[in-house]
Amino acid sequence: MRVPPDERAVTPLPREAPGDAELVARALEGDRWAEEALYRRHVHRVTTLVARLLRHGPDVEDVVQDAFIEAYRDLAQLRDPARVGAWIARIAVHRCHKRFRRRKLRRLLGLERGAHDEPLALQARVDAGQDARAELALLDRALDALPVAERTCWVLRHLEGYRLAEVAELAGCSLATAKRRLRRAQDAVRAHFEEGPDAA
Numbered sequence: 682m683r684v685p686p687d688e689r690a691v692t693p694l695p696r697e698a699p700g701d702a703e704l705v706a707r708a709l710e711g712d713r714w715a716e717e718a719l720y721r722r723h724v725h726r727v728t729t730l731v732a733r734l735l736r737h738g739p740d741v742e743d744v745v746q747d748a749f750i751e752a753y754r755d756l757a758q759l760r761d762p763a764r765v766g767a768w769i770a771r772i773a774v775h776r777c778h779k780r781f782r783r784r785k786l787r788r789l790l791g792l793e794r795g796a797h798d799e800p801l802a803l804q805a806r807v808d809a810g811q812d813a814r815a816e817l818a819l820l821d822r823a824l825d826a827l828p829v830a831e832r833t834c835w836v837l838r839h840l841e842g843y844r845l846a847e848v849a850e851l852a853g854c855s856l857a858t859a860k861r862r863l864r865r866a867q868d869a870v871r872a873h874f875e876e877g878p879d880a881a
Contacts, residue, residue, distance in 0.1 A: 698722070705762035708753070720749055723766045727773050733836050734777045744780060748773035771851045774833065781829045823873035827866055834859050835866035 698718060699707070707715035727748060732741045752769045759768055824832050830852065837848045849859035 700763065701765045702762040705756060705759060705765050709756055716753055719765060723769055724749070726766065727770055730770055730837070730841055731773050731777060733840050734774070734833060735780060740780055744773060744776045748776055751776075767847065767850065771853070774837075774851045775853065777833070778829065819874055820870065823870040826873070827869055830854075831862045831866040831869070834862040835870065838863055 698704075699715075701719070701722070704715045704719050704722075708719060724745065728741065728745050731744045731748075735741050735744065748769055751772050752765070759765060761768075824835065827835065834848050834852050834854075837843045837851055838845070843851065845859060845863075846856060848863070849856045852859055852862075854862070
């Protein structure tokens with residue numbers, strides 16, 4: 682299946698649509714409508730998650746599309762079809778980590794300076810005031826200073842609202858490790874806010 686490049690152009694599923702488990706079963710039988718239905722149901726949350734992690738327009742679209750393509754390719758390996766949304770999200774997080782490693786290498790080689798990264802302030806609601814945008818700019822600086830693993834857990838927990846067990850699952854680590862990463866990230870974010878906007 683070719684994944685639509687822009688999720689805004691996709692019509693949402695009607696309320697009476699089949700559940701995820703049924704859609705997965707039908708997709709495994711080659712039902713293209715079921716594949717598209719799974720995409721429409723989960724693409725918005727996956728795209729939001731990837732955008733919060735990567736903050737880079739072209740990369741976000743590529744990662745989302747690649748995550749769904751990988752999910753459809755490996756659908757037979759899914760143990761719990763009812764949790765296909767979480768499974769696709771985990772694939773997307775894994776692909777984000779690959780992008781982080783690639784960016785780090787490119788920066789070390791002087792090939793990319795991160796100038797096109799989209800900060801949280803630009804992802805804010807249209808009616809967000811200057812104070813809110815200033816807070817988001819501070820948060821951006823704090824998150825940029827974190828190691829990738831800690832930043833990922835913090836974004837999953839505090840921006841995406843996943844439960845601790847889900848954070849651990851999506852980040853591919855134990856619950857104890859996820860808690861440690863979150864604690865270190867939260868300490869760093871809090872310290873950065875206490876330093877204020879003029880600290881550098």
